[in-house]
Amino acid sequence: MNQAYKEMAGRLIVALDYPDATQALGLVEQLQGIPCYMKVGMQLFYAAGPDFVRELKDRGYSVFLDLKMHDIPNTVKGGAESITRLGVDMFNVHAAGGTQMLQAAYEGMTAALVSDDTLSKPIIIAVTQLTSTSQTVLNEQIGIEGTIQDAVVKYAKLTASAGLNGVVASAQEVPLISKTCGKEFITVTPGIRPAGSAIGDQSRVLTPGEAIQQGSHYIVVGRPITAANNPREAAEQIIKEMMEA
Numbered sequence: 001m002n003q004a005y006k007e008m009a010g011r012l013i014v015a016l017d018y019p020d021a022t023q024a025l026g027l028v029e030q031l032q033g034i035p036c037y038m039k040v041g042m043q044l045f046y047a048a049g050p051d052f053v054r055e056l057k058d059r060g061y062s063v064f065l066d067l068k069m070h071d072i073p074n075t076v077k078g079g080a081e082s083i084t085r086l087g088v089d090m091f092n093v094h095a096a097g098g099t100q101m102l103q104a105a106y107e108g109m110t111a112a113l114v115s116d117d118t119l120s121k122p123i124i125i126a127v128t129q130l131t132s133t134s135q136t137v138l139n140e141q142i143g144i145e146g147t148i149q150d151a152v153v154k155y156a157k158l159t160a161s162a163g164l165n166g167v168v169a170s171a172q173e174v175p176l177i178s179k180t181c182g183k184e185f186i187t188v189t190p191g192i193r194p195a196g197s198a199i200g201d202q203s204r205v206l207t208p209g210e211a212i213q214q215g216s217h218y219i220v221v222g223r224p225i226t227a228a229n230n231p232r233e234a235a236e237q238i239i240k241e242m243m244e245a
């Protein structure tokens with residue numbers, strides 16, 4: 001495995017959106033040896049819990065725990081402390097929670113790190129606008145005026161000023177985010193669809209190659225891998241496309 005492959009595979013986050021540990025582990029086994037990041041979201045975590053996260057860590061994976069916390073600051077602080085204790089490498093909150101809530105996530109993480117020096121510091125990112133949100137939904141249902149880009153950049157700035165590491169957004173918005181918050185500010189981009197694959201409930205999509213060209217630090221891919229006839233081949237094809245970009 002060459003270094004370029006290893007680095008690019010490490011920027012692919014595979015969304016393990018499964019109802020139980022058995023099915024999720026089935027995919028993990030199929031992808032064995034590919035040094036990608038693994039994402040545990042609500043469906044799997046609510047079913048399989050912390051044990052599943054530990055299983056992934058035992059297998060040597062970097063883990064993104066995607067629970068999108070959005071609550072009062074004190075609750076998010078406690079949640080962040082518990083999540084950090086699990087030893088995950090990345091977790092997220094909703095930027096819509098505001099500055100105090102974003103800072104509370106950081107404080108919770110810090111409290112865990114202070115109490116246990118064997119833990120490593122996770123990356124904390126904030127969701128700006130979900131990639132399923134379209135311009136119309138933003139304006140007419142969520143009630144935020146202006147363009148998606150403006151709304152995303154506003155939350156990215158809020159996240160940066162609260163001291164968090166980066167944001168979740170569509171790869172379409174990455175150039176603007178990087179221009180505003182700097183190239184080091186981490187962009188994690190779901191809504192990735194290889195050419196010809198079903199868009200489903202996503203709205204703001206780009207291909208894996210386009211996302212890398214836009215400057216995404218990490219791309220998140222679920223169904224284009226999990227629903228493929230041959231998930232391993234699909235993942236390898238995505239990494240190839242990322243390397244060629």
Ligand SMILES: O=C(O)c1cc(=O)[nH]c(=O)n1[C@@H]1O[C@H](COP(=O)(O)O)[C@@H](O)[C@H]1O
Binds near residue numbers: 015066129168202223
């Ligand atoms: O935070 C996330 O990971 C996330 C944020 C967002 O704005 N959009 C989004 O799709 N996601 C997650 O990314 C994954 C995308 O899955 P697919 O649409 O199947 O590729 C899912 O697990 C979503 O929960």
